[in-house]
Structure formats: C-alpha cells, structure tokens
Amino acid sequence: MAKTATLTTRKADASRRRLVADRQALMRTFIRPESDAGRQSLVKYMEQILFGLHDFLKNHVGITEEIGLKALAERFTDTRISEHPEKKLEQVIADLIERIAPHAVNVASPYFVGHMTSAIPYFMVHLKTIVAALNQNIVKIETSKLLSIVEKQVLAKIHRLVFQKNEAFYRDHVQNAHTALGCFVEDGTLANYTALWVARNRMLKPTGDFPGVERGGMAAALNAYGIDRCVVLVTRFGHFSIHKAAGLLGLGNANVLAVDADARGRMDPRALEGMLEALRTSKERIRVMAVVGIAGTTETGAVDPLDRLAEICKTHGIHFHVDAAWGGPTLMSEKYRHLLAGIEQADSVTIDGHKQFYMPMTCGMVFFKDPFMLDAVAYYARYVNRPGSVDLGIRSISGSREANSLILDSALKIMGSKGYALLIEHGIETARAFAREIAQRPLFELVTPPVLNILTYRLCPPELKEKLRNVPPEEARRAARTLNTLNITLQRLQRQAGKSFVSRTTLAGTGPVPEGKVVLRCVIMNPMTTLDILKTILDEQESLYRNHLA
Ligand SMILES: Cc1ncc(COP(=O)(O)O)c(C=O)c1O
Structure with a gap:
C-alpha cells in the first residue's frame, strides 16, 4: 500500500518536473489549432467541460458535499505561485470537474429555492463561451465595433419593454451616438x-x-x-x-x-x-x-x-x-x-x-x-x-467590460418574449400554489404571500401560534423568540442535510419582539421546481421538526 502511494507520488513528481515554462509552448496557446489533432483536442476539452459539469449537476442534487467550509479552506492555504507550470490544461479541467465543482453549490437543482440564483438554459454556456472567444472590449468602438452597435440595439429593446415609447422615439435613439437609453454594468x-x-x-x-x-x-x-x-x-x-x-x-x-x-x-x-x-x-x-x-x-x-x-x-x-x-x-x-x-x-x-x-x-x-x-x-x-464618438465607455461607471449584450440579445432571439413569459408565469403560479399548500399545513404559517415568485413563511406549531395570540405580552414575546430560534435551527438543519435549500431572513418591525420575525424565504425561478418538489421540501421540514426540534 505504502509502496503504491510512494510510486504514485513519484510519478506525479516526475510529471510535474517535466513541465517547464517554455516560450514556444506558451506561444502555441495563443494560436488557434490549425491541425486536425489540435482541433480535436480543443473539442475534447469543450466536451470535457460541458459533459463533466453536466454530470456534476446531475449527480449532486443537494447543495454541497458533506465537508465543512473550514476543512475545505485548509486545503487551500498554499500562497506560493509555482514557478513552472504545474499541470496541463487537460489535468486542470479534470481537477476543476472532479475536485472543485463537487464542492460548489448546485444552484441549478430544482430543490435549491432559497436565492435569486438558479438554473440557466444550457445555451447560455455556449453564448458565454462565444463572448469569451471574441473577447471584445465595449469601452470603445475601436475594440468592439459591431458589438457596441448590438449593445445599443439591445438596450433599446429592453427600454421599449419598460417605457413603451413610440416607434419614432426608438428610430431616433437606437443608434444615436449622442444619446443613451441605458447602459450595461x-x-x-x-x-x-x-x-x-x-x-x-x-x-x-x-x-x-x-x-x-x-x-x-x-x-x-x-x-x-x-x-x-x-x-x-x-x-x-x-x-x-x-x-x-x-x-x-x-x-x-x-x-x-x-x-x-x-x-x-x-x-x-x-x-x-x-x-x-x-x-x-x-x-x-x-x-x-x-x-x-x-x-x-x-x-x-x-x-x-x-x-x-x-x-x-x-x-x-x-x-x-x-x-x-x-x-x-x-x-x-x-x-x-x-x-x-x-x-x-x-x-x-x-x-x-x-x-x-x-x-x-x-x-x-x-x-x-x-x-x-x-x-x-x-x-x-x-x-x-x-x-461625439459611439464609445460606450463615455457614459458608464465601468471601464473595460465584456460584450454581455450579445448573450441577452441571443437569448431574446432564442426564447422570444413569450418564452420568457412562460418561465415568469411558472414562477408566479407555482409560488401561489405553494402559498396555498403552506396555508393548509397546521405546522406552518404563511408570512408574506407571493406577489411575484417570492414568498416567506415559517414553522409555527399550533401551540406556539396560540401563545402569540391569547397571552400576556411577556409570554407572547417569549413565544416569538422561541419561534425565531426554531426557524433558524430548522433552516440550518435542512441546509446541512443537503437535499434542498430555502433561505432565511428576519423581517424587522413585525411581531412582538424588536428583533423582528425570522422567516423562511423561497424564490421560485427554476422551471424544474414543481409544486410536488416544494411539498417534499415542506415534508422534510416537518420531519426535521418532529425528529430534532419538537
Ligand atoms: C431588488 C434588488 N436590487 C438590487 C440587487 C443587487 O443586485 P446584485 O447582487 O446583482 O448587485 C438585488 C440583489 O439581490 C436585489 O434583489
């Protein structure tokens, strides 16, 4: 066993030794591979990224693997930059997929409903890659040319969605170098x-x-x-x-x-x-x-x-x-x-x-x-x-920046406003159905019903609910504090279990205690998040309460 380990270490050492910073090898990384072999390896890396990360998303339904942040941080304490290359691109990508991604948060999970960060359509990865490959700098026309023009057009499209000015207005301003309908930041x-x-x-x-x-x-x-x-x-x-x-x-x-x-x-x-x-x-x-x-x-x-x-x-x-x-x-x-x-x-x-x-x-x-x-x-x-120039850096807090508008413009073409509307409507309607489900369950209390697709609720067992209503103020305050502690613990237990995630916040100025009301917060934007999934999340909270908190 010890022998094998030493052998592996020696092999790793040997391969590390073989890598030397070298001008010619470096130059090759700046040139698009012309040969078939080069092209194949580039495609292979893209496949490795797209499918490797996809497998990560498939296999990690929960939030993170069961390893604490502190333990992870201990693995990342070396502060020296290696003088010579440590790894080849292939190894680096494999490492990112096998060692980094599993400890990232699977925000794409339909059970991850706690934040405003969620799954994205897969084509966004392709579009982002195009933006990186083009590497335009929107600060000025000299480093972006058409991309600045595209940006002005996209800004006008969203401006129109919001302000609904007339056709003549947009004809005047869409490509006007002297005016700006908005800016990307x-x-x-x-x-x-x-x-x-x-x-x-x-x-x-x-x-x-x-x-x-x-x-x-x-x-x-x-x-x-x-x-x-x-x-x-x-x-x-x-x-x-x-x-x-x-x-x-x-x-x-x-x-x-x-x-x-x-x-x-x-x-x-x-x-x-x-x-x-x-x-x-x-x-x-x-x-x-x-x-x-x-x-x-x-x-x-x-x-x-x-x-x-x-x-x-x-x-x-x-x-x-x-x-x-x-x-x-x-x-x-x-x-x-x-x-x-x-x-x-x-x-x-x-x-x-x-x-x-x-x-x-x-x-x-x-x-x-x-x-x-x-x-x-x-x-x-x-x-x-x-x-007088079209340079978009004139009216922007940012200096150099990427051509993000290309992603939005393409996405609008791929989805259409109707496609986006379907996503938005799913979020709002699922949130409303979820609110009805919460209101039906005796263990919970709906705190803020959804207007859009966000709602808050809390665990509120009937006996404590009663105490909030019909008791002297001091006892009500005690019950409110107990409820706050219960909800904090519940949210933590669920997060640690790693199957699903709702977030938590404190709504100040509500309830009998000055510190406010601790609530669980749900943001429903992932089109894969269904009412059944949300019911499972409530079931899990109920069983966590019964097994650990009651
Ligand atoms: C209403 C609102 N405004 C502004 C922001 C800030 O956005 P960002 O985190 O992109 O800076 C947020 C973020 O959650 C938000 O919810």
Whole structure:
C-alpha cells in the first residue's frame, strides 16, 4: 500500500518536473489549432467541460458535499505561485470537474429555492463561451465595433419593454451616438449606483461659479445650493446597494431614509407624502435626491405601488428610480405585466440580466426614460471616448467590460418574449400554489404571500401560534423568540442535510419582539421546481421538526 502511494507520488513528481515554462509552448496557446489533432483536442476539452459539469449537476442534487467550509479552506492555504507550470490544461479541467465543482453549490437543482440564483438554459454556456472567444472590449468602438452597435440595439429593446415609447422615439435613439437609453454594468448594485449617480449630478448641477457636484465635490455642492444634506427615500426593504451608493456618492448612508411600508412590505404612498412634508418643513435644509420604488423586493418580492409613487415624485420634481433588478422581466408576461404598472413613469430603472433573464453571472442594466440623462455622468479621455464618438465607455461607471449584450440579445432571439413569459408565469403560479399548500399545513404559517415568485413563511406549531395570540405580552414575546430560534435551527438543519435549500431572513418591525420575525424565504425561478418538489421540501421540514426540534 505504502509502496503504491510512494510510486504514485513519484510519478506525479516526475510529471510535474517535466513541465517547464517554455516560450514556444506558451506561444502555441495563443494560436488557434490549425491541425486536425489540435482541433480535436480543443473539442475534447469543450466536451470535457460541458459533459463533466453536466454530470456534476446531475449527480449532486443537494447543495454541497458533506465537508465543512473550514476543512475545505485548509486545503487551500498554499500562497506560493509555482514557478513552472504545474499541470496541463487537460489535468486542470479534470481537477476543476472532479475536485472543485463537487464542492460548489448546485444552484441549478430544482430543490435549491432559497436565492435569486438558479438554473440557466444550457445555451447560455455556449453564448458565454462565444463572448469569451471574441473577447471584445465595449469601452470603445475601436475594440468592439459591431458589438457596441448590438449593445445599443439591445438596450433599446429592453427600454421599449419598460417605457413603451413610440416607434419614432426608438428610430431616433437606437443608434444615436449622442444619446443613451441605458447602459450595461456589472450587476444590480452598480445599476442602482448609476441611477443615483445621475440623480445626484442632475440635482447638484453646475450653477453660477459652481462647476457641479461631480467636479466640485459634495461639500462645495451643499454650500452652493445652501442645503445641509441630501436624502434618498426607500422602504426598509430596499436593497443594501442603495445604502452603498449613498455612501459612495458622498451623501452618507445614514441619509437613506426609510419610508413606512404596509403589512405586505409595499411603500405606503401616504407615508411618503408625509415624509416629504416633514422634510420640507424641517429646520434643516434637506433636499430629496431620489425616491426608490422597488419592483420585487429582495426579501419578500413585494412590488411598491409604482404608479402612485411616480405621481408623487412628479408633483414634487423628484427623481423616481425603480429597482426592478428582480421583477423587471415580469414585463414580458402579458398576464402579469400589470403588477409593475407605473414603471414606465420612472426616470430610471434597474434590471438584472443574471436574475430573471436567466443569464450567466453577471449582468446589470440601468435604463433612463430621458436619453440625455446619462450625460450627467459622461467622462471623456484623449485616447478614447472622445466627444461625439459611439464609445460606450463615455457614459458608464465601468471601464473595460465584456460584450454581455450579445448573450441577452441571443437569448431574446432564442426564447422570444413569450418564452420568457412562460418561465415568469411558472414562477408566479407555482409560488401561489405553494402559498396555498403552506396555508393548509397546521405546522406552518404563511408570512408574506407571493406577489411575484417570492414568498416567506415559517414553522409555527399550533401551540406556539396560540401563545402569540391569547397571552400576556411577556409570554407572547417569549413565544416569538422561541419561534425565531426554531426557524433558524430548522433552516440550518435542512441546509446541512443537503437535499434542498430555502433561505432565511428576519423581517424587522413585525411581531412582538424588536428583533423582528425570522422567516423562511423561497424564490421560485427554476422551471424544474414543481409544486410536488416544494411539498417534499415542506415534508422534510416537518420531519426535521418532529425528529430534532419538537
Ligand atoms: C431588488 C434588488 N436590487 C438590487 C440587487 C443587487 O443586485 P446584485 O447582487 O446583482 O448587485 C438585488 C440583489 O439581490 C436585489 O434583489
């Protein structure tokens, strides 16, 4: 046994020794294989990747293998870069498939319903490969040419889905070098950032000697405009990227103020009006930079009353941003697009490609109703991005970036809006059926019914449910805390069992304890997730409760 091990080690050592960094071998990796043999090996590697990873997805229904993060981390502690090549590509790919992938999370499993990351259509892998192979850089036309043109067209398609302007409008702007209907960014975070960046620069624009906030900075801007602070208004369900943006933009994230929401987590328009009035009459000189409405909150999937919020913002002349990072693609469903009514009145809208457009990680987009708005963040450079050029880097937080629009454009062609609508409708309708199932089971309580395809619920055994209702406040608080602990433990046990995954969050401001209500959160976007699968997940939770927690 020991002899075999030594032999294997020696063989491995010998093969490692054979690999030497060599200029000619290196050069070959930059040239497309011309020979039949070379071509075959390239195809073989692609097969290895596509089928090897596919087998991983097939064989690992659960979340991860049973090995803790700490133990895994111990395997990855060597911090030296090997001087000479360690492995050939074939070995590296095999290693990735056999040693890395099994410890990744099988987000494609239909039992993985806890997050906004899910299975993607398989053709996305092909499209992503094409993007990598072309390796265009969208920052400027000189490194992307047609791909920048394609990007403008895709932006116009999604802009049209959201804002529904007329044909003449899109004819004017689709390929107009002087205007921008939106831009691609890395993710929803940067999309929200871009929208607020534009809102800030437009509000604190140049005036008199003041060159504008982008040039003069926040302190000078507040001084020039005679204000003490700028605030952004959103409910407490706003994604934390709004807070990050406020920090980065120099507002200070304490100036993101929470507008009250109703029991379903939607912004209360009267509370918004009340807050605007309070700010207007406050002793401090406060300017509202933007109101953010959400179309699909991260935690519960709630949709704010966008039409009412749009009206209020219009009356007060405030930038209205809609964070539709999650819910945006619902617009493709004729059946459910009314859930986002009012989004077309927004000044700016965030939509993520890697969420309900089912694109591979990552793709954020932000759209502006007014095609000149992005001018507020335009930057030029002498060697690229010259005024008047089509260079898309002019109006973008990103510098170099990949041609993600090619993936979205191709996916739209492959699926059609009807194809996407089928996915969206499946999510919404399965979530509704699941909510009915939860409501029927005595051990559970539905906390936030789905508007889109996200819902929250919790384990709530009848005896504790009773205690929440008909007992003195102190006892109710104790019961609420017990319930919170039960749900935290349940979620952990299920995750550790590795067969399925729901996530967990705490809904602040609900229930008798100040720390809020711990709930289980389900996001249903995988078309393979059926009601039967969701019932199995509930069955598993019931048996975990009976065997470990009751
Ligand atoms: C409503 C909402 N906005 C913004 C984001 C941020 O998106 P990303 O994680 O792509 O930065 C998320 C992410 O979950 C979200 O749910």
